[in-house]
Amino acid sequence: MTATSEPILEVDGLVKHYPLTQGVLFRKQVGAVKAVDGVDFTLHRGETLGIVGESGCGKSTVAKMLCNLERPTAGSIRFKGEDITRLSGRALKAVRRNIQMVFQDPYTSLNPRMTVGDIVGEPYDIHPEVAPRGDRRRRVQELLDVVGLNPEYINRYPHQFSGGQRQRIGIARGLALRPEIIVADEPVSALDVSVQAQVINLLDRLQSEFELSYVFIAHDLSIVRHISDRVGVMYLGRIVEIGRDAEIYDHPTHPYTQALLSAVPVPDPEAREHRERIILTGDVPSPTDIPSGCRFRTRCWKAQERCAREVPALAVPAAFRDVSGPAAHDSACHFAAEGQMAAARDEDGNGPG
């Protein structure tokens, strides 16, 4: 996968605010939950873009907007050049076919009263042009086979399957309409460790088989690194750093990314003694009351006066603008710098990834 291929999805200034109202008869807006507050990124054809961040950072809201399950407050999402946030009716339906979603929880995202055949085949009821009625059963069985399930299970119900198998059903449903983009929101976090690897391998295989582009949202940093070509780190509704996987994981320049990476437990007891950890103090601020300037400044050990005044732009920081190398990637920090951890990690060559 190369980043030089054509962009398939361009997200620009994406915003989602949920209004907070007061009063029953005369509802007036008293504030807003700023779940997503200005997100830009580009997804290229055949690429996997990982989005990481902690709970409440807005990553799932971004996923929903990409699939048109939520309408953005502002900003645009261009699929092959066309802004899908302004579409409606037939045009919207056609676009939706091409962007499908795989959900986190395989226990609640499948209707318990529908058979597997009905669940995987349901997209064909909405988009009948994709598969003629008589052909659907065969297609569903084919899909089950593709995701590694026995095609004879077509008449079974979701409760007869394990968590990993259910996630395969969810993936088969996502593939039914032959989409070009799959948005996967925490697709393996509800699964056991030994089953996670199976599902990750499946997603990897399907990507090359069907030429899919993925937006892969997760909080598990090592899994995201394994599957992604590029990674974006979100904090409080914004992407604070984005770049190729090695740039983000080995040469992070944003303090939040550095703290996040240093907090990931490394499965190596030898590393226990000489690990340098950045333990952040305090909690993430409320999205109804976002700090001025840089939104990370309230927990940042580098914060200065300037950070409260100026919002840092997501761009290559000035310090790295004239150098080429892995540190020169987009990072929204006034004082972006490589941490000591980058050097330490290069030595043993085994970071959290």
Added chain:
Amino acid sequence: MLLEVRDLQVEFRTRDGVAHAVNGVSYRVDAGETLAVLGESGSGKSVTAQAVMGILDMPPGRITGGEILFQGQDLLRLKEEERRRIRGAGMAMIFQDALSALNPVISVGDQLGEMFVVHRGMSKKDARAKAVELMERVRIPAAAQRVRDYPHQFSGGMRQRIMIAMALALEPALVIADEPTTALDVTVQAQVMDLLAELQREYRMGLILITHDLGVVADVADRIAVMYAGKIVESAPVHDIYKAPAHPYTRGLLDSIPRLDQKGQELYAIKGLPPNLTDIPPGCSFHPRCPMAQDVCRTGEPPLYEVSEVRGSACHFWRECLHDRDQ
């Protein structure tokens, strides 16, 4: 010795038959030691802990055999009233989901203070002062003001601190933490694990950490017991296991962690699914999923072979398994 579990067996009566959740588990924990019990869902790791704590739902659960020796006393022979006295003062538990483990309609101060009123016979006022002290101990900012707040007014990480404070209130000799940081974000997880480790050192508690996260285990554990289908399949000091696992299941778990040098390649995946506990395969319960399985594995149940003085593996081929890793 603080705690010794000997050949514990627990089963559940279900509609589909008898589920054999724990099938002869033995482990021990010394004061000041951290034992990590590692396993996937259904491995029996939490059920074992619930039996130790005496909070297993019976029925449908039933302890069908074994002993639980706590400071030399077999807990399974005690009356409920005697056990209740040990719970809280002798041993305490930290649960995964603090929001459902705390009472939503009682202020955190009253919940913390209750420990001292019930077990130590303190007055309400003294208990409240103790509660504030504890909240400061687990570094909750502005503890004196927040003692009147209710659980929903705290963030996830703060609630988990309150759970820790509650577990440590009476300075128990043993603490069982069941996935204490699974519901938390990584940066908060690091804060909470640090706090727990620090308090453990200070009070010299024995700690049983139940988890599925190989990263957390590597960070804090002294010894590891790996569970599969209700049995301990490998038990070893933490360094040994990560260097060279002596059981193919442990090896599979370690190999399925994405590694830097394997990017772009297929991840190692243990094939198949964990067994149904009402129908555990004969012989070695891992054999249908094991890449090393031979005929003997299908019929002969492996005992916990002694790999070294401090290490055991329930695999007929533990030597080969260890050796594989050396190459």
